[in-house]
Amino acid sequence: MKQLVEMVVFARVVESRGFTAAARLLGMTTSAVSRSVTRLEAHIGGRLLHRSTRALSMTELGQAVYTGCAMIAEKAREVEAFAGHYASTPSGLLRVSAPVSYGQLCVAPQLSRFLSQFPEIDIQLDLSERFVDVVGESYDLAIRIAPTLPPGLVARPIAHTSTLLVATRGYLAHAGTPSEPADLAHHTGVTMARAEAQSELLLRRGPIECRAALAARLTINNWAAIVAAVCEDVGIGLVPDYAARPALRQGLLLQVLPDWLLDDPQGNLTVHAIYAPTRHLPRKVRAFIDFFANQNPERLPHLRPLEAQAA
Numbered sequence: 001m002k003q004l005v006e007m008v009v010f011a012r013v014v015e016s017r018g019f020t021a022a023a024r025l026l027g028m029t030t031s032a033v034s035r036s037v038t039r040l041e042a043h044i045g046g047r048l049l050h051r052s053t054r055a056l057s058m059t060e061l062g063q064a065v066y067t068g069c070a071m072i073a074e075k076a077r078e079v080e081a082f083a084g085h086y087a088s089t090p091s092g093l094l095r096v097s098a099p100v101s102y103g104q105l106c107v108a109p110q111l112s113r114f115l116s117q118f119p120e121i122d123i124q125l126d127l128s129e130r131f132v133d134v135v136g137e138s139y140d141l142a143i144r145i146a147p148t149l150p151p152g153l154v155a156r157p158i159a160h161t162s163t164l165l166v167a168t169r170g171y172l173a174h175a176g177t178p179s180e181p182a183d184l185a186h187h188t189g190v191t192m193a194r195a196e197a198q199s200e201l202l203l204r205r206g207p208i209e210c211r212a213a214l215a216a217r218l219t220i221n222n223w224a225a226i227v228a229a230v231c232e233d234v235g236i237g238l239v240p241d242y243a244a245r246p247a248l249r250q251g252l253l254l255q256v257l258p259d260w261l262l263d264d265p266q267g268n269l270t271v272h273a274i275y276a277p278t279r280h281l282p283r284k285v286r287a288f289i290d291f292f293a294n295q296n297p298e299r300l301p302h303l304r305p306l307e308a309q310a311a
Contacts (some may be wrong), residue, residue, distance in 0.1 A: 009040075011066065012073065013037060014066050016138065019034050025095075034144075078278070090283040091121060092284050094284045096141055103127040104224060106223065106261065110291075111125070121284050134153060140285050141275040143159060143273055145248075145270075150274070156271040156275075157270045157272055158289060160268065160270055161240045161271060162241050164256075165257055166227075166253040167230060175235075184227065185212065185213045189214035189235055190235045200213055203257065204264070205259050226239050227244060227253070230253065
């Protein structure tokens with residue numbers, strides 16, 4: 001029944017909140033998606049969607065019809081996942097969401113090698129600090145670096161990150177090089193804009209634990225931008241290792257208090273790949289996760305391997 005296809009299209013339009021977004025997911029043109037919904041409305045005998053130039057909403061009939069269509073679309077996803085799981089070669093479009101800086105520095109540079117290794121996989125990488133709805137927005141997986149993860153999803157660890165204190169030689173020559181955590185109180189801090197609590201740091205060196213203050217005179221909501229600002233001698237930056245490593249390797253930055261580890265909840269985090277629970281994980285998803293979980297640390301020195309979580 002051709003109406004089954006139109007029901008799946010209608011469900012994707014509702015879940016994607018628009019014809020254009022649904023068209024991208026389905027590999028169709030926007031006009032073809034619109035015609036499909038119109039045909040379904042004609043078959044059912046009533047309007048399913050209120051359309052306007054700015055918004056899209058379901059009618060009362062559309063809400064009732066969507067429930068059944070969503071079930072059909074979910075079954076179609078299960079069949080697709082089942083087929084993808086048993087396919088001899090990973091293939092298909094892989095939609096991935098990742099944080100902006102991590103995606104720029106750790107994911108995008110490796111995609112050429114991944115695509116060469118898996119020539120039948122296409123990737124749509126969406127870099128955003130927004131926590132996407134993996135299921136509702138039809139992402140295959142999302143990369144998350146956070147103390148807590150959304151419930152109801154499977155989380156696979158792929159790497160660790162730690163937070164470093166970094167500064168330029170020029171800044172340290174002018175303001176002095178801290179030798180103990182207490183010295184940070186006399187310095188200018190550059191931190192993530194949303195990290196208000198990071199003005200007080202908990203540092204550890206072996207069994208010794210110490211709290212220190214770092215006044216954040218400059219806050220920015222992007223790690224790469226923080227590194228760029230710190231490279232201009234503005235102060236001591238508090239940044240994740242993957243963002244700082246390139247500048248450290250080039251000698252543009254030095255690590256401050258290298259013998260001390262930041263022991264705050266945000267200081268040491270695990271990078272997770274999260275995806276919707278399924279009995280048959282598509283091979284394209286497994287290929288992507290395995291690829292990044294098994295990166296050679298010599299190739300990616302900003303990542304630390306997962307020996308502790310290898311099981």
